[in-house]
Amino acid sequence: MKNNNISAATRILLVVCGLALLGVLFTPIWRIDLQAPQYPEGLKLFIYASKLTGDVSIINGLNHYIGMKSLHADDFPEFKILPAIIVSFSVLFIIVGFVAKRKWMTILCILFVAFGILAVIDFWRWEYDYGHHLNPAAAIIVPGMAYQPPLIGFKQLLNFGAYSIPAIGGWIFVAAGILLLGCTILEWRKKKVLVVNQAPVIVTLTTLLTLLLTGCSSAPNPLRIGKDNCDFCKMTISDSRFGAEIVTKKSKIYKFDDAHCILAFLNSKKVATEQISAVYFTNFDRPHELINVDHAHFLQSPNLKSPMNGNIAAFTSEDSLVALLPQFIGNKISWEDMQK
Numbered sequence: 001m002k003n004n005n006i007s008a009a010t011r012i013l014l015v016v017c018g019l020a021l022l023g024v025l026f027t028p029i030w031r032i033d034l035q036a037p038q039y040p041e042g043l044k045l046f047i048y049a050s051k052l053t054g055d056v057s058i059i060n061g062l063n064h065y066i067g068m069k070s071l072h073a074d075d076f077p078e079f080k081i082l083p084a085i086i087v088s089f090s091v092l093f094i095i096v097g098f099v100a101k102r103k104w105m106t107i108l109c110i111l112f113v114a115f116g117i118l119a120v121i122d123f124w125r126w127e128y129d130y131g132h133h134l135n136p137a138a139a140i141i142v143p144g145m146a147y148q149p150p151l152i153g154f155k156q157l158l159n160f161g162a163y164s165i166p167a168i169g170g171w172i173f174v175a176a177g178i179l180l181l182g183c184t185i186l187e188w189r190k191k192k193v194l195v196v197n198q199a200p201v202i203v204t205l206t207t208l209l210t211l212l213l214t215g216c217s218s219a220p221n222p223l224r225i226g227k228d229n230c231d232f233c234k235m236t237i238s239d240s241r242f243g244a245e246i247v248t249k250k251s252k253i254y255k256f257d258d259a260h261c262i263l264a265f266l267n268s269k270k271v272a273t274e275q276i277s278a279v280y281f282t283n284f285d286r287p288h289e290l291i292n293v294d295h296a297h298f299l300q301s302p303n304l305k306s307p308m309n310g311n312i313a314a315f316t317s318e319d320s321l322v323a324l325l326p327q328f329i330g331n332k333i334s335w336e337d338m339q340k
Contacts, residue, residue, distance in 0.1 A: 006105055007190075010183045011097045014105070017176040018093030024086050025049055028167035030123070032149055033252070034059070035161045037229050042252075045071070046167060049082045066158075067138025068147055069130060078122065085115070093176070102187050109184040116177055124151050154221055161228075163221070165251055220245045220280045220290045221253050232261035232268075233308060240287030241313065242306040245280045246271065259298075260310030263338060279335075281314035284324075289316075293335045297321045301330025312338065 028046035031054075035042045044054040051073050060070040073079055089112060096104045131148025134141075147157050150164045166174065223243040229236055231254040237243055244262040246254040248271060256262040259281070265271075280290040281298075296314040299321050304311040312333065315321040321332065 005100045006102050006183070006187050010105075010187060011100050013179055013183060014093050014097035017179055018090045018097065020172050021086055021090040021093065021176055024169040024172050025083055027169040027172070028053070029169035029173070031165060031167040031251075033163040033165075035163070036159050037234075038159075040229070040231065040234065049086055049169070050079045052076075065139045066147060067135035067141065069133070076126075089115070093180075105180075105184055105187065109180050112177055112180055116173065120151070127151065156224075156227070161224075163251075163253075220247055220278070221255075222288065223255060223282065223290075228255050230257040230261050231255055232265040233257065235307070239307050241282060241284050242304075242310070243282040243287075243290075245290060246276055247278045247280070248275050249277045250275070258306045258308035258310040259312035259338065260306075260308040263310070266339065283316055284313035285315060285320055291316055296335065298333045298335065298338065299324070299328060299330055300333045301328040303328045303330070 028048050030047040032045040032047075033042055034044075043059055045052065045056065045059060046054045052071055056071055063070060069075075092108055092111075096108050127148050132146045134147070142158070145158075149155065149157070149162045152164055152166075155162050155164075223237055223240065223245070225237055225240045225243075227236070235257055237255065237257040239257065242258050244256040244259065246256075246262065246265070248254075252271075254265065254271070256265065262279070266273075279293045281293060281296055283289040283291050284299075291314050293314075295316070297316070297318045297320070298312055298314055300312045302311055304313055306312065311330075313328070315324075318332075
């Protein structure tokens with residue numbers, strides 16, 4: 001008799017994923033951040049399963065001037081059905097975990113992946129409609145200009161920088177999908193009598209889940225010279241050799257034009273240390289490359305003449321730093337010493 005049951009470890013993961021999906025009902029699935037000189041704190045739009053939150057009223061006011069539609073939860077039919085879909089998938093995950101049949105898990109995997117694809121298509125369709133169907137009587141009209149936000153990542157819209165990324169609810173969806181797909185593949189491989197040691201596989205998948213929820217959004221964004229403003233001194237970032245960034249655990253990015261500014265910003269405690277995911281500095285040798293401070297080597301020299309007189313440059317290696325000492329006479333300094 002063929003064994004069509006899934007392993008105990010897979011069953012546990014399915015139940016855990018099912019329970020985690022219920023959390024999507026109470027956490028934002030997606031977020032769109034807008035940054036512009038006139039809004040140094042930035043504007044945020046959070047998309048939940050059944051509502052919109054954040055700076056909705058301010059964004060609607062700005063949209064009015066350029067002819068974009070106002071955002072109202074009642075205009076989204078998805079908000080009426082999405083909570084029921086989430087609950088249904090949560091229940092299905094748990095049921096399949098208890099029934100423990102490989103065929104049922106495969107059907108669930110197909111349904112969940114198909115829903116994910118349809119959700120992305122629907123989100124892109126909404127963004128396209130939102131950014132292209134403009135009021136011809138708007139106060140501000142830029143011929144040929146559309147204001148479709150990015151599906152994911154960054155896009156410049158006039159003087160606004162728009163960042164579109166999954167929020168915690170979205171990452172829960174992604175993690176549940178990856179775990180479900182991974183478990184389905186492993187269970188079918190096991191059926192073909194391939195020996196699979198479940199313990200390290202489950203550890204790997206669980207680690208992946210943790211990384212998705214905690215570390216996927218810690219990457220920096222490129223500094224746009226002449227466009228981005230320093231979040232401390234508010235000056236336009238003009239020298240590509242001395243920039244820096246702070247990335248928070250909530251994916252908020254603060255940009256700076258000089259070591260002096262980022263250090264002053266950190267000392268201001270505007271962002272608590274425990275909220276910071278990573279800090280980056282521009283590579284002096286390759287200005288469009290950002291280096292994590294954990295791997296950077298710093299040179300302090302009055303000859304560097306950085307924009308705000310911090311006069312500190314970052315390098316990827318000590319050899320690169322030493323090679324420039326004859327030109328920029330100074331001292332090597334650590335990130336820890338810089339913060340004292």
